Amino acid sequence: MSTLHLVRQSAFSRNDFEQCISVLAEQDSLVLMDDGCYNLKHPLMASLLKKDNNKVSIKVISTHAQARAVEVMAGISQITMADVVELTFNHNKVITWQ
Amino acid sequence: MSTLHLVRQSAFSRNDFEQCISVLAEQDSLVLMDDGCYNLKHPLMASLLKKDNNKVSIKVISTHAQARAVEVMAGISQITMADVVELTFNHNKVITWQ
Amino acid sequence: MTSIMQSETQPQLTDASTALGVAIINSKAPFSSNAGKDALDVALLFGSFEQKVSLFFQGDGVYQLIANQDGSLLAIKDYLKTFSAFEFYDIEDVYVCQQSLIERQLSKTFHIDNVQVLTNKAFAVALSKHKHVLRF
Amino acid sequence: MTSIMQSETQPQLTDASTALGVAIINSKAPFSSNAGKDALDVALLFGSFEQKVSLFFQGDGVYQLIANQDGSLLAIKDYLKTFSAFEFYDIEDVYVCQQSLIERQLSKTFHIDNVQVLTNKAFAVALSKHKHVLRF
Amino acid sequence: MNTLAVVVTTPPYSHLTITALTYVEAALVAGIDVVGVFFYQDGAMHANKDISIASDEYQSIAHWQQLHQQYKLPLHVCITAAEKRGVVMGSIDNEIVNEAFTVSGLGELVELATKASRLVQF
Amino acid sequence: MNTLAVVVTTPPYSHLTITALTYVEAALVAGIDVVGVFFYQDGAMHANKDISIASDEYQSIAHWQQLHQQYKLPLHVCITAAEKRGVVMGSIDNEIVNEAFTVSGLGELVELATKASRLVQF
Numbered sequence: 001m002s003t004l005h006l007v008r009q010s011a012f013s014r015n016d017f018e019q020c021i022s023v024l025a026e027q028d029s030l031v032l033m034d035d036g037c038y039n040l041k042h043p044l045m046a047s048l049l050k051k052d053n054n055k056v057s058i059k060v061i062s063t064h065a066q067a068r069a070v071e072v073m074a075g076i077s078q079i080t081m082a083d084v085v086e087l088t089f090n091h092n093k094v095i096t097w098q
Numbered sequence: 099m100s101t102l103h104l105v106r107q108s109a110f111s112r113n114d115f116e117q118c119i120s121v122l123a124e125q126d127s128l129v130l131m132d133d134g135c136y137n138l139k140h141p142l143m144a145s146l147l148k149k150d151n152n153k154v155s156i157k158v159i160s161t162h163a164q165a166r167a168v169e170v171m172a173g174i175s176q177i178t179m180a181d182v183v184e185l186t187f188n189h190n191k192v193i194t195w196q
Numbered sequence: 197m198t199s200i201m202q203s204e205t206q207p208q209l210t211d212a213s214t215a216l217g218v219a220i221i222n223s224k225a226p227f228s229s230n231a232g233k234d235a236l237d238v239a240l241l242f243g244s245f246e247q248k249v250s251l252f253f254q255g256d257g258v259y260q261l262i263a264n265q266d267g268s269l270l271a272i273k274d275y276l277k278t279f280s281a282f283e284f285y286d287i288e289d290v291y292v293c294q295q296s297l298i299e300r301q302l303s304k305t306f307h308i309d310n311v312q313v314l315t316n317k318a319f320a321v322a323l324s325k326h327k328h329v330l331r332f
Numbered sequence: 333m334t335s336i337m338q339s340e341t342q343p344q345l346t347d348a349s350t351a352l353g354v355a356i357i358n359s360k361a362p363f364s365s366n367a368g369k370d371a372l373d374v375a376l377l378f379g380s381f382e383q384k385v386s387l388f389f390q391g392d393g394v395y396q397l398i399a400n401q402d403g404s405l406l407a408i409k410d411y412l413k414t415f416s417a418f419e420f421y422d423i424e425d426v427y428v429c430q431q432s433l434i435e436r437q438l439s440k441t442f443h444i445d446n447v448q449v450l451t452n453k454a455f456a457v458a459l460s461k462h463k464h465v466l467r468f
Numbered sequence: 469m470n471t472l473a474v475v476v477t478t479p480p481y482s483h484l485t486i487t488a489l490t491y492v493e494a495a496l497v498a499g500i501d502v503v504g505v506f507f508y509q510d511g512a513m514h515a516n517k518d519i520s521i522a523s524d525e526y527q528s529i530a531h532w533q534q535l536h537q538q539y540k541l542p543l544h545v546c547i548t549a550a551e552k553r554g555v556v557m558g559s560i561d562n563e564i565v566n567e568a569f570t571v572s573g574l575g576e577l578v579e580l581a582t583k584a585s586r587l588v589q590f
Numbered sequence: 591m592n593t594l595a596v597v598v599t600t601p602p603y604s605h606l607t608i609t610a611l612t613y614v615e616a617a618l619v620a621g622i623d624v625v626g627v628f629f630y631q632d633g634a635m636h637a638n639k640d641i642s643i644a645s646d647e648y649q650s651i652a653h654w655q656q657l658h659q660q661y662k663l664p665l666h667v668c669i670t671a672a673e674k675r676g677v678v679m680g681s682i683d684n685e686i687v688n689e690a691f692t693v694s695g696l697g698e699l700v701e702l703a704t705k706a707s708r709l710v711q712f
Contacts, residue, residue, distance in 0.1 A: 001324045013392045023320035035364045041437040067405040081616040089592045095329045096711040099460045111256045121456035133228045139301040165269040179494040187470045193465045194589040241696040328709035377574040464587035481674045516676030552603045554638030
């Protein structure tokens with residue numbers, strides 16, 4: 001029962017991302033979109049990458065990051081909205097954190 | 099040049115209170131209202147009370163705390179909205195953190 | 197709620213039919229935003245259509261469950277009282293995040309019965325058993 | 333903006349007339365919310381009435397100043413370009429919170445000139461010199 | 469003389485607006501000269517005559533109207549914010565459907581801020 | 591069969607709505623059966639015919655209408671949420687002023703959730 005998590009808010013101003021992380025399971029995927037892109041630079045992301053490196057898949061919508069001048073580090077896949085649609089059906093359900 | 103700070107949001111979900119604290123000056127007063135009442139139990143409040151005990155005055159609107167079942171500890175004055183109006187003119191300006 | 201219902205809540209979690217239901221995560225405090233009321237309206241509607249619905253409280257959403265609140269002091273119509281309708285609509289699974297309670301220095305005294313306090317892990321597992329998830 | 337304007341920004345801070353102006357704190361990131369645009373509209377209006385107005389960027393508001401952003405990738409009309417009108421409206425004092433930049437791992441490369449990066453203490457002092465404060 | 473201007477940015481169906489109302493009423497009762505309330509952002513929705521709040525909920529719009537009548541409190545609605553939110557108004561010259569509210573531009577906020585010794589935002 | 595229901599909670603003047611639109615359009619282009627979009631909370635403001643967004647800004651409402659026409663995408667507006675926000679509609683039997691949107695109750699959301707293999711919220 002995998003879950004696709006859509007993260008839309010900055011973890012620097014709200015705690016939704018923290019709540020999302022607290023329920024992440026191994027087969028889950030995380031897509032950063034909208035202000036969620038800023039989370040690439042958040043300490044929570046650093047610890048998530050360290051801890052769950054090979055388990056939770058972390059992706060970012062490339063135009064959303066680029067528009068915000070957020071640099072995407074290696075290891076984070078850059079995707080399009082069409083990919084998000086595909087991920088929607090590759091996982092059992094979707095939770096939006098906004 | 100004293101400032102009255104109106105804090106309306108929970109520091110457990112947003113970072114506005116943290117921003118407010120970062121600009122607090124000695125003559126300032128802080129009024130917790132709406133979801134800002136929850137901040138009485140936040141670690142930021144504990145450290146603020148420890149650090150600035152005799153400088154920044156911290157108040158809470160009593161009905162707003164009571165409605166939320168938030169216990170007000172000793173040392174925090176419980177006030178009414180009429181008091182907030184008075185404080186508005188006892189300080190040089192007002193900043194609302196919402 | 198009756199003690200019979202209480203004893204029924206635990207087995208439901210592992211029931212296969214639960215996977216067809218809707219989970220609603222409440223993440224906002226009760227009085228400053230309409231989110232809690234909007235979530236409740238959705239929950240009761242699903243219940244009235246005899247759809248399985250479970251309620252999750254996390255982050256500031258846990259404030260919705262705390263005992264001794266009184267919205268009337270704020271001239272607010274207290275929608276929290278409607279939580280007692282859960283029984284009527286067969287909404288039996290109410291989960292609250294333990295970590296969120298601890299962070300906010302809240303005790304486990306709630307204004308409704310049969311609230312299950314869960315660790316992050318158990319909260320995630322309970323959530324994963326639902327077909328759809330909405331969050332308010 | 334010209335370097336002449338840059339040299340003028342520092343003395344203005346201690347000018348007594350500054351105490352009559354309005355400070356606008358920007359606390360939201362630029363694209364997901366309308367707050368930045370709404371704050372800009374207010375700032376330019378005060379400027380057009382020849383009222384002293386200073387802009388403060390704190391928290392996620394600092395993202396509004398970062399260079400190389402491109403709202404057009406999101407089909408958004410890029411209001412950030414209007415920041416270049418500050419000169420026209422004599423909006424000379426633009427302050428940004430250093431701590432907010434550091435926390436977000438942002439460099440001091442901005443898309444407008446004459447941005448003053450301030451410590452918390454200096455940020456608070458600059459803010460205190462204004463008659464009114466609005467925050468968006 | 470203590471003069472006060474207030475900016476309201478929350479919509480009529482938000483409970484946060486009750487706080488703003490309580491504050492403004494307390495100021496009026498205390499004899500403060502409230503030079504005006506400026507409704508900006510989602511606050512502009514206050515002037516929408518078509519809003520229908522359940523009768524057992526707090527009636528923010530009616531409460532603002534009452535303060536307007538009782539204390540001649542000027543209520544200004546930002547027109548740009550209102551148009552974005554589909555607020556129905558008559559014509560620009562005050563034929564606003566909800567007659568307690570005056571259609572204004574942001575220039576009115578500048579004027580209120582200039583007149584008032586304190587500007588408070590909700 | 592991949593079926594999708596979408597809930598939109600952001601208003602037409604929010605840029606977050608562009609993300610929702612882009613997602614729904616991508617799903618339709620990919621041949622997904624989108625059983626409907628349910629506009630709830632501030633999303634209900636999409637059905638307000640009186641909303642006027644500056645012509646150089648993104649026209650969310652027009653984009654939803656276009657998807658409705660091109661793909662016969664059902665657009666449901668929660669009536670309770672709409673009334674609270676002063677959305678002008680004709681009568682309850684679909685005489686809604688903005689004809690792409692159908693006036694619905696929360697029961698429609700239940701129906702969409704039952705029909706769809708995935709429910710995604712924006």
